[in-house]
Amino acid sequence: MTSSEALKRSEKAQNLKVFHLTDSPWYYVESEEGKICYKISFVSETEYFCNCADFAKGFKNDESFKCKHVLAVMSSVTEGNSENIHYLERWKPKLDESFIKKIDDKDFVLYAGLLDVAHQKNLISVDVELIQFPSDENK
Secondary structure (H helix, E strand, C coil): CCHHHHHHHHHHHCCCCEEEECCCCEEEEECCCCCCEEEEEECCCCCEEECCHHHHHHHHHCCCCCCHHHHHHHHHHHHCCCEEECCCCCCCCCCCHHHEEEECCEEEECHHHHHHHHHHCCCCCCCCCCCCCCCCCCC
16 A cells, blocks of 8 residues: 555545444444444554554554554544434334224224334335225124
8 A cells, every 4th residue: 555545545444434342352434425324443553453444454464554543442432522322212103092982892003003003114005904894784
């Protein structure tokens, strides 16, 4: 790797966000676009790992290779700039009780409630199979 490539990689590393899980050896570095987080592990100052393709390719040729994600973690940890992450309770869709109708002491979900939960789950369609036509016989 040339010095200009190393300088370019180091400059890109300065703008990456670094996250650290409390009580974990893992660091996560957000991609430049903010769409992916790369997982970085440090065993020691000379032993580290990143799951990006650049690291896999570079490490194969040079065991001292550092991708921009590793560089970002190294600079953040020494400067104390890593952000701690806390586990949050996973969001779950909830049925609003106003969509529940009681008939003969049994709870039934109204169609509007079904649609509400479908929207919360980001569903794009609902298929319905008619199993009985309403009539005087079945009331």
